[in-house]
Amino acid sequence: MNTKVKMILVAGALALSACTNPAGLGGGGVTDGTAGAGTGGVIPGSVSDPTSVAYFQQAVGDRVLFVVDQSTLTDQGRAILDGQAQWLITNTDYTAVIEGHADEQGTTAYNLALGARRADAARSYLISKGISGARLKVVSYGKERPAEVCSDEACYAKNRRAVTVLAGGLTG
Amino acid sequence: MILRVLLACAVMLISMSVLPVRAEPLRIVIDEGVIEPLPFASPNFVAENAGSAEMGAQLARVVAADLQGSGLFREIPSSAYISQVSDFGAAVQFADWKAINAQALVTGAVNVSGNNLTVKFRLYDVFSGGELGSGLQFQGTTDGWRRMAHKVADAVYSRITGETGYFDSRVVYVSQSGPKGDRKKRLAIMDYDGANVKYLTDSRAIVLAPRFSPTGDRVLYTSYETGFPRIYVLDVGSVQRRVLESQDGVMSFAPRFAPNGQTVVYSQASGSNTDLFAMNIGNGSTTRLTSAPSIETAPSFSPDGTKIVFESDRSGSPQLYVMPASGGEAKRISFGQGRYGTPVWSPRGDLVAFTKQSKGRFHIGVMRLDGSEERLLTASFLDEGPTWSPNGRVIMFHRETQGASGTSTLYSVDISGRNLRPVRTPEGGSEPSWSPLQK
Amino acid sequence: MDVGQVISGTGHVALIGWVLLGGVFQSEPLPIEATEVSVISGADFAALIAGQDAPSSATDVAQPAQPDPVDDAPDVPQTSDSVAETPVPQAVETPPADQVPDVTELAPPPEADVDDVAPELPTPPAETAVLVPEQAEEAVPLPSDRVAPDPVAQPDPEAALDPVQQDAVTESDTGETPQETQEATAPEAASDQIVTEAEKPAAAPNASLRPPSRPSRPVPAAQTPQPETQPQTQTTQDDNSSDTDAAVQAALDAALNATNDTPTAPSGPPMSAGEKDALRVAVSSCWNVGSLSSDALQTTVTVSVAMSQDGKPIASSVRMLSSEGGTASAAKQAYETARRAIIRCGARGFPLPADKYDQWKEIEMTFNPERMRIK
Numbered sequence: 008m009n010t011k012v013k014m015i016l017v018a019g020a021l022a023l024s025a026c027t028n029p030a031g032l033g034g035g036g037v038t039d040g041t042a043g044a045g046t047g048g049v050i051p052g053s054v055s056d057p058t059s060v061a062y063f064q065q066a067v068g069d070r071v072l073f074v075v076d077q078s079t080l081t082d083q084g085r086a087i088l089d090g091q092a093q094w095l096i097t098n099t100d101y102t103a104v105i106e107g108h109a110d111e112q113g114t115t116a117y118n119l120a121l122g123a124r125r126a127d128a129a130r131s132y133l134i135s136k137g138i139s140g141a142r143l144k145v146v147s148y149g150k151e152r153p154a155e156v157c158s159d160e161a162c163y164a165k166n167r168r169a170v171t172v173l174a175g176g177l178t179g
Numbered sequence: 180m181i182l183r184v185l186l187a188c189a190v191m192l193i194s195m196s197v198l199p200v201r202a203e204p205l206r207i208v209i210d211e212g213v214i215e216p217l218p219f220a221s222p223n224f225v226a227e228n229a230g231s232a233e234m235g236a237q238l239a240r241v242v243a244a245d246l247q248g249s250g251l252f253r254e255i256p257s258s259a260y261i262s263q264v265s266d267f268g269a270a271v272q273f274a275d276w277k278a279i280n281a282q283a284l285v286t287g288a289v290n291v292s293g294n295n296l297t298v299k300f301r302l303y304d305v306f307s308g309g310e311l312g313s314g315l316q317f318q319g320t321t322d323g324w325r326r327m328a329h330k331v332a333d334a335v336y337s338r339i340t341g342e343t344g345y346f347d348s349r350v351v352y353v354s355q356s357g358p359k360g361d362r363k364k365r366l367a368i369m370d371y372d373g374a375n376v377k378y379l380t381d382s383r384a385i386v387l388a389p390r391f392s393p394t395g396d397r398v399l400y401t402s403y404e405t406g407f408p409r410i411y412v413l414d415v416g417s418v419q420r421r422v423l424e425s426q427d428g429v430m431s432f433a434p435r436f437a438p439n440g441q442t443v444v445y446s447q448a449s450g451s452n453t454d455l456f457a458m459n460i461g462n463g464s465t466t467r468l469t470s471a472p473s474i475e476t477a478p479s480f481s482p483d484g485t486k487i488v489f490e491s492d493r494s495g496s497p498q499l500y501v502m503p504a505s506g507g508e509a510k511r512i513s514f515g516q517g518r519y520g521t522p523v524w525s526p527r528g529d530l531v532a533f534t535k536q537s538k539g540r541f542h543i544g545v546m547r548l549d550g551s552e553e554r555l556l557t558a559s560f561l562d563e564g565p566t567w568s569p570n571g572r573v574i575m576f577h578r579e580t581q582g583a584s585g586t587s588t589l590y591s592v593d594i595s596g597r598n599l600r601p602v603r604t605p606e607g608g609s610e611p612s613w614s615p616l617q618k
Numbered sequence: 619m620d621v622g623q624v625i626s627g628t629g630h631v632a633l634i635g636w637v638l639l640g641g642v643f644q645s646e647p648l649p650i651e652a653t654e655v656s657v658i659s660g661a662d663f664a665a666l667i668a669g670q671d672a673p674s675s676a677t678d679v680a681q682p683a684q685p686d687p688v689d690d691a692p693d694v695p696q697t698s699d700s701v702a703e704t705p706v707p708q709a710v711e712t713p714p715a716d717q718v719p720d721v722t723e724l725a726p727p728p729e730a731d732v733d734d735v736a737p738e739l740p741t742p743p744a745e746t747a748v749l750v751p752e753q754a755e756e757a758v759p760l761p762s763d764r765v766a767p768d769p770v771a772q773p774d775p776e777a778a779l780d781p782v783q784q785d786a787v788t789e790s791d792t793g794e795t796p797q798e799t800q801e802a803t804a805p806e807a808a809s810d811q812i813v814t815e816a817e818k819p820a821a822a823p824n825a826s827l828r829p830p831s832r833p834s835r836p837v838p839a840a841q842t843p844q845p846e847t848q849p850q851t852q853t854t855q856d857d858n859s860s861d862t863d864a865a866v867q868a869a870l871d872a873a874l875n876a877t878n879d880t881p882t883a884p885s886g887p888p889m890s891a892g893e894k895d896a897l898r899v900a901v902s903s904c905w906n907v908g909s910l911s912s913d914a915l916q917t918t919v920t921v922s923v924a925m926s927q928d929g930k931p932i933a934s935s936v937r938m939l940s941s942e943g944g945t946a947s948a949a950k951q952a953y954e955t956a957r958r959a960i961i962r963c964g965a966r967g968f969p970l971p972a973d974k975y976d977q978w979k980e981i982e983m984t985f986n987p988e989r990m991r992i993k
Contacts, residue, residue: 596814
């Protein structure tokens, strides 16, 4: 029962990380499977399509995690961002919004600021790898949008994150 | 001189040995006492015309609930009453109220005529057998009856304690529903006691940290309406709102009014840095107040508007600082173990309330402005976001329970640490902001 | 002797004048005045209420919701002032000999004390994998609404609440001695400190009850009435304020007074320190500063009261002599609180030695809340 609820919640949260893409961001937001740039032998938009959002999210990895209270990138985080930079260089039609998040152990205002720092750390790294700053916006959600809802370090670790959410093409 | 001394000694000797000493008043010093709620009785207000009885009972209930809820008073249940009050003008049978240890007695009368409501009350000090202050009468409409009761309770509170009350006030807060992973949040406003809840926004966008203006007519808050956190100001009467600042790529949050109601101080995140800014909401001009590479947020004005207390991690962890309202050198005031946040200057100016995180627990606490006399009032998995009652005696905050099914509830606590109690709201609640006493 | 007479006379006149006129300068009129029902204008109030009505239009669906056409506050007839005719309730002064025992009817409050903290207490065992040893909880003083000089454990629920603990006495117990049946009473539960929630989960070592903040004060052993006669007579002193002189004055005064007054009541030897302390403790147990503003808690008031021979205060004689440290309004609340303490705890008579009535027929009590501010 409990785990079932939890799974549903997690699924919801995951779906959300794609949905929270704000409406105000030019053009339609992109969600799993509903869009993809390329067509080919593979099913367009599926994970096997290297130009798809799903591929970006799952194969490349759309998020980097942070240590408690920190906004410095870990080695693992840098590796993931290297992959993201590669992907964004290849798929130039996409812009991205980098969402910064914090775990629930902190006050609302401070966590908003902390989330901004994390998002900016990811953005700066991507820029250093050659992505134009014009393609990368940041937004912080502080502790408002946890990916995991338990109150243990296991969940907190997954909530201290910067998520790169792809959005529609530059031209609209 | 010597003669007088001798004389005195002689007289004294005689008087002590022979004559009984005529006593001066006996003098004693009482420097220990008790701290307990003052027992009071609040019998149903007397109906002065047909059809007012129900209202009379309701008024007495709200008055009693206000007083009891303050933690400073304890209601004596009507089942203990020896006599009833059936005539507002008649002499009070003090002996009957003494017998049940009612130390204060609130009597009232009510007259409902159509939509009009007239409420009178008197307050008696039972043991001295006299009135405290003189009777008061309020007139208004029947739909404002709860405010009338709050006004009566405020008068009683102030006559007994010597400080103004806080019952005729409102609270704006974030109403929450839905599971933790997908919280729906919307702004709500209510009477201080949780009655008359009304919603001010819908839940399509995340809203954060509403803050009343000094007169209670407007509310500042942060909303993700555009996808990015921006500050809005909402008129409580018309429910009209407007964005305060809309600068692309910049996130603004944690706003708070200056006592002048014209200046707003807030946080703005740009790149990795978050600093404090002030804005004149009349002409939109902004001033940067801090420029450290660290996080500066959660600013709050002193009641005289000359200083700002805020939270900064410039020392490595979040701590509290005070600086002039125009910016400039900041002085750290928190030095205890742990992390400090969300400082709020008390309406009396002598204390700051804050959120403290220490050893895995959260606390609401108060300290003096120089950081001395820190006192933690609460402890739980997550307590946050204190706001002061208009008289500076009570703090409201929210408490979040842990785990996937965690919920958020508003609580209030006396600044002594006593009388911790939840504030009932229809949904979960967080980030309360207390209005001034209504006029 | 002449000099003595003059001095004594002056002292007496000053004292009498002070007692009589003291009341004149009191800020608060004695509570027999005709009271008025003052009025907030109907239109004003209605307008305010109407202002409040506006947001009610915001339904759940919120957003722009039109403000309701503000219900025009129906005009309230402005006849308001005439309402003041409510007759003044006559002060029905209960005779001091109030036979009703203080609190007998009052059922023990149904654990309202514990009620407001209950939600926090037991962390569900499943989630207790934390550091704080929760089992220390029960040994820590239970948070109580009441804070008193001496911690009192939860009373026997059978006993009526009474600041003074009394054992139940039944006829059978006492055998021949005819004695009234005394219902058992017990002081209401109290802790000696305000224990905030944050302070509560004390670790094991703190588990025992804390001692009262201070044991009863050591009273200087040698106590004679003389030094206390100082304040009045001092004013008649013109040229010389040396201690010797003052003492002489006092001695003269005391002696002369004694000679001039024929004692009408037993006066006996001076009150002992223990007897004074008993009185102090008795008043303390009713001095409830829990509902005082922080301003009033900065205010020390001195109150005088005349006593009847049965040890009960004469309620109408209670008056404020002086106050120190707070505003006039704070002094008023502080005084009212002191008055309540004297009348309430004196209702059954203070524990005073009957043979020394002359020593205590006038009592001046100084209520100093300094130590009660943060406890």
